[in-house]
Amino acid sequence: MLCLTALAVIQIGYSRHSDARQAVLDGIRPLLDHRPSLVLAFCGGKLDPDTVLSTLRRELGEVPVVGGAAAGGIARRGFGYSGLELVLIGFSGDVTPTALVQDMLSGEISAGAALGAQVAAVASEGAAVLLLFDSVASRMPLRLHPASHIAEGFHRGLGSRSVTLFGGGLLTDMNLSDSWVFDGAALRRHTAVALVFPPGIAVETAILHGCRPISTFMEITRIDGAEVYELDGQPALGVIERMLGLRLGEAQGQELSLLATLGQKQGDPFAPYDENCYVNRLILRASPDTGSVTLFEPDFFPGAKVQIMARDNALMLDSARNGVAAMNRMMQGRDNLLALYIDCAGRASARSGALTEEAEVVLNGLTDSVPFAGFYSGVEVAPFQGYSLPLDWTGVLAVLRRQDR
Template sequence: MRVGVGFSSANDPSAAGQVASEQAVRQSGSPVITLVLTTDNYDQERVLSAVKRVIGNSRLVGACVPGVIVNARLYKRGVGICTVSGEGVEAVTHLQRNISQHSYRKGEKAGEALLEKGGETPGTVLLFPDGFAANISGLLRGLYNVMGPAFEYIGGGSGDNLRFYRTYQFTEEGISSDAVAAAVIRGINFQMCLSHGWRPVGEPLMVTKAKGRKVYEIDGLPALERYSALVGAYDKNDFSCYSMKYPLGLPCAGGEFIIRDPLKAEEDGGILFVTEIPENTIATLMEGDTASLLAAAEEVSKKALNTPAAPKTFMVFDCVSRYLLMGEDFSREMEAIAKNIKAEIPVIGMLSFGEISSISGTPLFYNKTIVAAAGW
């Protein structure tokens, strides 16, 4: 297996796509699968057209993201490309549109299409859902219902540069919004790891009324009222400031927590979350600081790189809310991830609107988390 990584922040979208692709292909040779990550400063069609001219018949998968990570450095503007070639490496892709409508069924349809194109031989499913879409967790359940436990799943929600307006997902089939771009890759082994650095604080609480991403009541009280009392803050206008510091944690097996990120205080006293929270869910308020987040970043790269053979690539999906929370300290998170990565290992990644991993056995959608995978 040969892997190449390229990057360009050229102003012209065609030039950025071409330069980044040429850099990657010079390292990998003619690719079997090409990963494309762009920021929303570009005409996506022109970027993709330029990339396709360079990569030829390679399969293509990717998305528009808030930030591109190349060789453990974050870029807020640019095009990042990862190309993979080698004997035995195989890939198929699928672009499933309109995932907000009947999300579970759309996940099933995506799984059916991937199996029809590539067969049932186990591999790794790389996923880029629209991070603004409703019920991504349902989408993943539908996908898993069709494809099952023989596959591993990894990816991240796409997004824009924090305008929360529109984002794009793409394969060689085309470009869409409200879609999931998916690829099944075979012939590459991946070791995945995830960590977040958040810890529980206070007593458990119960989400007593919720629908989709909106929580109406916590402990039988209006959600905003109860949540604000728990964190000791009451100014609705400052909700984003304190909600970023105090997400909810849903306990799971092994004493770990899945993080759920409050997004917006609603006029009716409810709270809109980034990801769905089922009614009657037990949750705990979580807290973290720079030290705990950085420790999680170092841990995730160290564990992912503990592979039985020398890794040849490293992928990282790092939640955009960690970037917003840490501010200037986020460069230290990149340094913590890079600490365990040898200089010759190409790194590609993104700031994500939610992270996907099947490290628990089934694909789950995470918030405020780092998911990493080393491939060989």
């Protein structure tokens, strides 16, 4: 699909092929009528990224290519998470973002601060900023780049500048096998990229949830980074297992990651249930030896009040329908440029067990008057109660539009 105005062109390409070169040749066709000045590419983990990049360069010239690995791709022409999907978004004219790059080798907080300072130097007040980074810091042992640390540093580096930050962590597949980033010129790891959109372009976001509390509030009484040892003075793993009626098998937390999260309610803890008030954290792994669980993010703390949250497929699909309907209403009468869907890989039916693909609900429900693309992510970042935070097991639907005059 194509968004074309006198000053702007946004083009969407999608393909699925086992040969990386052919995937590019199939997906690039919609981008050839108006040569883009920047390409945002989300590349399935089974496609060779060097071949993807070199083929894009051969066909388009020295256009910057940003983006990176994706557990799957989503577009109006199709969607999937086989690892063979390729999504291409071409920008030209006055909607083309500026790409800024920062390695994370010195640590995620300092890297976020450096990237935030770069953004502050070029961004207009209230600018829309898309953040992308490779999620996997190491595979043996598995360690992730904490999105909460990147976001914390980013806000520090911004200083007094205000922007609307949204984005996601990149993965090659749902098993957290690997990740990498296209930085505009090459393939890199341990890297974050910020795309700063020009003045006059705003972004609206809707966060699609799908968890419900199944416990009372409990206090984290012992935690070290992302590893939660105790809830209310008891081994965290045992508490969660008892609440779920589950005994951990040989999968070292696989059952828990598919069934439950820990959620922290924001605002009035006694207010009626509202899914939009929760920040949830997926369980990365569990340790029967220590009775602990390790979360995707290290931003919970001793004394934090949390609840065990069950992942509810019916609620997830309802949240998707309601969020898309609200976004459709917001878009009415506005100059909408692009809808980008950042979808947690765990929401795919292969992981969630849902009988309906949640991405298909979004595809079918979103008005077809706006170009649409998306990717399956490891973590999602979106404005939450005035501050951009990483989120788990959510879908973030972001619509770029020209600001109302």
